[in-house]
Amino acid sequence: MKLYIYEHCPFCVKARSIFGLKNVPVSLKVLLNDDEATPISMVGKKVVPILQLEDGGYMPESMDIVHYIDQHYGQPLLTGPLNPAIAEWLAVNHSSSYPLVLPRNANAPFEEFATPAARAYFVSKKEAANGSFEEHLSHTPGLIKKVNQQLRELAPLIQLANACNGELSDDDIHLFARLRSLTIVAGLDWPTRVADYRDNLAKQTQVNLLTSVAQ
Ligand SMILES: N[C@@H](CCC(=O)N[C@@H](CS)C(=O)NCC(=O)O)C(=O)O
Incomplete structure (x- = not known):
């Protein structure tokens, strides 16, 4: 899987976090901030993070990525209570x-x-x-x-x-x-x-x- 990010972006940090927490391999690809064409070609808008899935599909939205990886790779980890x-x-x-x-x-x-x-x-x-x-x-x-x-x-x-x-x-x-x-x-x-x-x-x-x- 490949995760498209900006280094400064807190939403990208959320998506990156679940891969690290679960030790799921992912390659990070930092887009140039003025590259509008790449994200638009993938998800129809200029946004990161975007996850390229193993089947080639694209998933935007940091917490969708977090929950998808948590649910589909090993035992769910984010099972604690919210405060x-x-x-x-x-x-x-x-x-x-x-x-x-x-x-x-x-x-x-x-x-x-x-x-x-x-x-x-x-x-x-x-x-x-x-x-x-x-x-x-x-x-x-x-x-x-x-x-x-x-x-x-x-x-x-x-x-x-x-x-x-x-x-x-x-x-x-x-x-x-x-x-x-x-x-x-x-x-x-x-x-x-x-x-x-x-x-x-x-x-x-x-x-x-x-x-x-x-x-
Ligand atoms: N709801 C989205 C928000 C993502 C978002 O706002 N990303 C910013 C980067 S921090 C972005 O791509 N903004 C467009 C831009 O920088 O031009 C998520 O949680 O993933």
């Missing part, structure tokens, strides 16, 4: 983390930005939808303060370092994708419990953190 407090934390955290992460992604040495045109495509599309990156970057100190507070609130919600609710579930897929995105932000204070969970999930999912390219 509405995790979903609530993710919803609240989104508006502070997104403006921190977005302009930093645009500067990072990701393969989807291997050409100047691909990087320019990302900047222009995201600024049109979300406002100027310069403006977002100017709010860095206040946003970091907010996210630090939210990370402190997250700590007691994490029950075990290898599964936030004690046994792996969709909550881990969503939470790890967000925490991995946040590792591109330099200067966050990660409570030990959250850092342990982040690092443990990175190992289990075999998805790299972005610490080495943090800004």
Whole structure:
């Protein structure tokens, strides 16, 4: 199977995670961010992740991919309970983390930005939808303060370092994708419990953190 992704993309991290968790082989193919033709030819729209199945068919939608792999390869793994407090934390955290992460992604040495045109495509599309990156970057100190507070609130919600609710579930897929995105932000204070969970999930999912390219 082949998984089409962008390196910065949290939805792609969700799809990648289930392959790592279950040790199911998959080859990753990073598309250029301005390549509209390839994804459109596969699923009719410009989106990743896209999974090319063993029969040659294509499947978009990160959580459809997660559930398909979990159900069809070995014993299902995401069988633990959900905690509405995790979903609530993710919803609240989104508006502070997104403006921190977005302009930093645009500067990072990701393969989807291997050409100047691909990087320019990302900047222009995201600024049109979300406002100027310069403006977002100017709010860095206040946003970091907010996210630090939210990370402190997250700590007691994490029950075990290898599964936030004690046994792996969709909550881990969503939470790890967000925490991995946040590792591109330099200067966050990660409570030990959250850092342990982040690092443990990175190992289990075999998805790299972005610490080495943090800004
Ligand atoms: N609901 C989709 C959302 C996927 C999505 O929004 N992917 C982004 C990348 S992070 C995308 O392909 N956006 C189009 C673009 O970048 O032009 C999923 O869960 O897979």
